[in-house]
Amino acid sequence: MRSAEFGIRNEAQESEVKAHPSSAFNSAFRIPHSAIVIGGGLAGLAAAVGLAGRGFKVTVLESRARLGGRAGSFTDPTTGQMVDACQHVSMGCCTNLTHFLRTVGVDHLLSPQPKLYFMTPDRRTSVFKADPWPAPFHLGRALTGAHYLTPLDKLRVAYGLAAMLWERPDADPPLLPWLKAHRQNSRTIERFWAIVLTSALNETVDRVGLKYARKVFRDGFVRHRDGFTVHVPTVPLGRLYGDELRAWLTSHNVELRENTGARRLASSPEGTIASVELRDGSTLTADWYVLAVPFDRVADLLPDELAREPYFAGAANLTPSPITSVHLWFDRPTMKLPHAVLIDCLGQWVFDRGEVAPGEFYLQVVVSAARDLKGLGRDEIQRRVVEELGRLFPPIAQAKLLRAKVITEHAATFSAVPGVDRWRPVQASPVQNLAVAGDWTATGWPATMESAVRSGYLAAEAILARAGQPAKLVQPDLV
Template sequence: MRNEEPKSEPPARASGSVIVVGGGLAGLAAAVGLAGRGFKVTVLESRNRLGGRAGSFRDPQTDQLVDACQHVSMGCCTNFAHLLRTIGVEHLLSPQPKLYFVTPDRRVSVFKSDPWPAPFHLGRALMGAHYLTPFDKLRVAYGLGRMLLERPDADPPLLPWLKAHFQNERTIGRFWAIVLTSALNETVDRVGLKYARKVFRDGFVRHRDAFTVHVPSVPLGRLYGDELRGWLAAHGVEVRENAGVKRLTCTPSPSGTRISGAALRDGSTLTADWYVLAVPFDRVADLLPGELAGEPYFGGANGLTPSPITSVHLWLDRPTMKLPHAVLVDCLGQWVFDRGEVAPGEFYLQVVVSAARDLKGLGREEIQRRIYEELGRLFPPVAHAKLLRAKVVTEHTATFSAVPGVDRWRPPQASPVWNLAVAGDWTDTGWPATMEGAVRSGYLAAEAILARAGQPAKLVQPELS
């Protein structure tokens, strides 16, 4: 999708006011990028917290902060790391130099890097995977080699491509799907080659530190909590929570339509010189003024389809895992995280089921039962522990689905409306739907506003190389 600038550009301003609609990672990144550059920035968030989908809720029984879904980053996520470093919370991420892969027979393979240059640093880890036969590993190595030789923009359906390159049912299910379903929140039969290739190239092959998983050591509500608010306040950014925007308004001008205000649900209207619309793709149409409803730039969001994530939260009366996490092979769950003792006598596990369409129609009790029984088979202490309570949370529109050719529906951040930029992991970031993609989109939206205001700046951080 091409970005069409207005035919007649109004005079550039050296500064001004900015309203950012949405306090998720994309909106926060845009606010951080614009802060301290002569703009008065206001962030409007409809909820009573920041972080968007990467957020926490309060357990009503204990008042504990609980993440709706466990979010992790990787070493290749340079912009997400930059955002956390800027606001001073990077130390709240815990790097995991080892990944533990567990099969239903309870065998464990440890995936770690050797002190060799990329791409050879993970060769021994792949060769040590007990759940693949030696011939499977040769198939995987061949498939990876051929994938890396493909054009970066090639995006045919992945599953036929894998089969055409000698991948069998076992390598598809026990290697490609294990990585990609977690990384893309989509099943192998639905994704395109482009972002599958990017996951493996950027996350595992390009740099020896890229694959390191970083897990927040605190709830996400704490990660995007006091330090973030303090940083924003110190840099002149006003954050207004419980300030849901009903619709943007616009007025015609000699240079074309411009956004003139943000009408809030409480009946008030706020105005600014510049606007950033940083909301999920399924909210864009609801917030646009009627005059822009037919604009092709905004119509791309209608072509995106959502993919759900389900997380199962379990509180037990004793410790049950000796591993900080486990990647589950041939299981219903994909990841389980052991968050330790979160209250006296309460030990918390969270299981993540990505691309959770198969769970649709099952009640929460049935999902909980299946996951709990599965963990009991994998980790016998779970079966002997007392389940104190449990909670099942499904985010039905967690991410967009990275289907073949999905980029044709992802617009650039600089919209045809002169004073409006759009942000969100669903916009054109070159990344799939991740926290890294969200932050990149916010930085790119801020760059678009800075360029139009006559203050061009580069905010997006370089990738690992």
């Protein structure tokens, strides 16, 4: 079937998009537009917030029993405690996530960390904090104070950073050769570039492109004093994206339907989306649809002819990257720091989550881009991590490990390989009443909560524009 039969348009035709036929009728008679959002992760929830805030009647379909998607928690069956599948953090530069959290009234549930602690196996620790100088000079002293780099290494890093910032924003050659060509040695690559980028991009430096590496350093460390501040939730993610969010959405005419999987979208003869069939066989209809599922679920949910369209088919070229988290409950306090970034270690970040139940002190260790752990088995991963922590934090060697869990999310994020943006579609799909959202869509951000929220706002903007109610939802960067 040809594109025209599905109402497919290319980007050049985007400006000619007419409002959806129902929009004139709806605004004349003040009937709210209806929208169905498939996927109750942050992308879908942000789209719902954007549309509901402008009078749309929104239904969110989520196949799982809870909202939040990958940024979620589960209830531990042995203790009844809410446990995050993996620690999530935000940064000051994540302006859309901040806006989303503020809108639904949960921004107070994140705690900004004005200091970051970098630790080496010999237990030496450098404190990374801003001086009261304007960006980009605010972090100069923090960099020069890093004990794990020699003075010459620091000059190499400063040179590399300056060269990176001079690159064109869309230049995206493989990063590792670029670093080597810009005077980086194995020590600066492993102890500086990889330490920051592996966590920020969930990918190793030998696999990523320059573009998102540059973005991490520009937005996080150079552009604004507050960009680098890490914000850590003070509650489990299930609580962060819990009661207040649900209350905001329901009070804004959003129907939340968990345990409701979508099976497939159906097309109309005009080439728009006519309905969505649910896994229980029933059918729902709306004026507008937002498909906000992970990239590997998209093709299954589309009519075959649409799935083959280049706009949708590109997502099949994205590749996943895993994250492993190790959850440890000890019988006593074990760390004096709220967190530590670990250098030359198996674990990359360790977070002290404090006393979560009487006599239970919870630590979480995160290993991003965890391919190397494949094949080790949970027990061996746990053994190595606990042993390593025991060397870094002596009280751990004395403490009793009460419980532990090792969780690997195999498709945690897409891999930010060189040129990855050619596979990331814009949110305004070529099908007139369908927008696409998700951290993997074209947001200009790596796969993060910020990217997910941006994509949801952009999807809502696309629908609002086509419905004849244009609005700007995406928030400006820190300047």
